[in-house]
Every structure is written in C-alpha cells, then in structure tokens.
Amino acid sequence: MSEFERGLMTLLAQAGQAVTKRQFSAMEIYYNELVEVNRTHNLTAVTSPEDAALRHFFDSIVPQALIPRGASVVDVGSGAGFPLVPLKIMREDISATAVESAGKKCAFIERATAAAGVAVTVRCSRAEELARTELRESFDVCVSRAVAQLRVLAELCAPLVKPGGLFLAYKGDYAQELAEAEHALSALWLRLEETVKMPCEGYAHHVLAFRKTGACAAKYPRRYAQIVKSPL
Numbered sequence: 020m021s022e023f024e025r026g027l028m029t030l031l032a033q034a035g036q037a038v039t040k041r042q043f044s045a046m047e048i049y050y051n052e053l054v055e056v057n058r059t060h061n062l063t064a065v066t067s068p069e070d071a072a073l074r075h076f077f078d079s080i081v082p083q084a085l086i087p088r089g090a091s092v093v094d095v096g097s098g099a100g101f102p103l104v105p106l107k108i109m110r111e112d113i114s115a116t117a118v119e120s121a122g123k124k125c126a127f128i129e130r131a132t133a134a135a136g137v138a139v140t141v142r143c144s145r146a147e148e149l150a151r152t153e154l155r156e157s158f159d160v161c162v163s164r165a166v167a168q169l170r171v172l173a174e175l176c177a178p179l180v181k182p183g184g185l186f187l188a189y190k191g192d193y194a195q196e197l198a199e200a201e202h203a204l205s206a207l208w209l210r211l212e213e214t215v216k217m218p219c220e221g222y223a224h225h226v227l228a229f230r231k232t233g234a235c236a237a238k239y240p241r242r243y244a245q246i247v248k249s250p251l
C-alpha cells in the first residue's frame with residue numbers, strides 16, 4: 020500500500036467516511052498526476068503523500084453531505100482541482116464545473132480528470148467574468164478554497180449561485196474574516212446557515228455554509244480591481 024493510500028484510508032476511517040475501491044483509485048491516479056506535473060510546473064506546494072491526503076483530498080470532501088443530490092456545483096479558483104475533483108469523485112450524482120483563470124492549471128485539471136475518469140467541465144475564466152454570461156445564478160452550489168478573503172470571495176461567488184442555493188467557503192480560522200464580511204454578506208443575500216469543523220486534531224479548518232436568500236443586484240460582481248480596492 021502506498022503512503023498516500025495509507026494516509027487517506029486512515030483519515031477516512033477515522034471520520035467514518037465510506038469509500039469504494041473505484042473512488043479510491045480515482046483519487047490515487049489524480050494524486051499521481053499532480054506529483055508528476057508538479058516536477059516541472061509548480062501547481063501546488065502540497066505534494067507529500069500525507070499532506071496531500073489530508074490537505075487536498077480529505078479536506079475537500081469533508082462537507083460533501085451538505086451538497087444536495089444531483090446538484091450543479093461550481094468551484095471558484097479551483098487551482099489544481101481542489102476541492103472540486105475529490106468532491107466529484109465521492110459524489111458521482113453532482114455535475115461539476117471548475118472555474119480557474121490560470122491556463123496551465125485549467126490544462127492540468129482537464130488532463131488529470133481524463134486520466135482518472137472523472138467528469139469535470141473546466142471554464143478557463145475569471146469568476147467575475149463568468150458571472151456576466153448565461154451562467155449567472157445558474158449553479159445550485161458554489162465551493163471555494165484559498166482564493167480570497169471572505170468579503171472579496173463572496174462577491175466572486177454569490178453571483179454564480181441560484182437564489183436558494185448554497186455557497187461553501189473553506190476557511191481556516193474564520194472569526195475575523197466573518198466579522199469583516201458582514202456588510203458584503205448582507206449585500207449579496209448570503210446567510211450563514213452552518214459551520215462544519217474539520218474532524219482532525221491539530222488542523223483548524225472549517226467550511227462555512229451560506230444560504231443565498233435572494234437574487235444579486237445587477238451591479239455585482241464589480242470588476243476585480245474594484246472589488247479588491249473597495250471590498251463591500
């Protein structure tokens with residue numbers, strides 16, 4: 020058994036998460052693709068087997084129970100495919116769209132998901148530009164990890180989510196970011212519904228689940244420079 024396999028199996032068993040051989044093998048293929056590509060292209064700092072098992076794969080799938088059956092899920096700033104690809108491996112019922120602005124990362128997700136047999140649509144675009152297309156307010160769920168502070172991230176993500184849908188923000192220690200995002204959350208109709216803590220000793224990670232309770236005003240999202248210069 021490889022170190023990656025042992026690490027991931029231990030975490031999944033501790034959390035009581037059932038995983039099939041097929042799902043496990045897809046994760047391992049995806050991990051091996053990541054390690055291979057990372058030799059020449061610096062896609063992620065996390066590649067050791069134990070770290071990748073915890074910080075990329077296990078971390079990604081922790082909130083899967085919050086995602087409704089058959090949901091359309093978009094991942095904003097997917098990078099090398101996290102959290103979307105492990106979520107899609109665990110939840111074959113969802114449809115998965117990765118939004119990523121860096122071309123080499125988009126190419127990686129496309130190649131590695133094909134190798135692992137995982138159906139993911141890749142949109143090589145900025146999230147705020149995609150929200151000005153027919154995809155505006157079209158997804159049941161938006162997930163995002165390690166992309167921006169919550170008050171900036173909320174403006175990138177909320178316009179892609181249908182009213183009534185969910186926005187899942189993967190965060191470390193979140194109290195200050197949440198307090199600073201108060202105005203942004205109310206302007207974008209996002210209400211904190213649930214917080215899921217990572218079931219791991221010594222690893223402070225959470226998923227904040229926001230319900231979108233209304234349609235976003237047409238002026239959101241603004242251009243990125245403006246969002247960053249004067250966050251809501």
Ligand SMILES: C[S@@+](CC[C@H](N)C(=O)[O-])C[C@H]1O[C@@H](n2cnc3c(N)ncnc32)[C@H](O)[C@@H]1O
Nearest residue numbers: 096097098101119120121144145146164165166
């Ligand atoms: C630090 S990486 C995190 C990647 C991945 N979510 C993870 O947790 O491993 C942030 C990624 O978000 C992408 N990104 C940042 N702003 C974006 C935007 N407005 N639209 C699309 N992608 C964006 C960057 O290109 C980068 O790949």
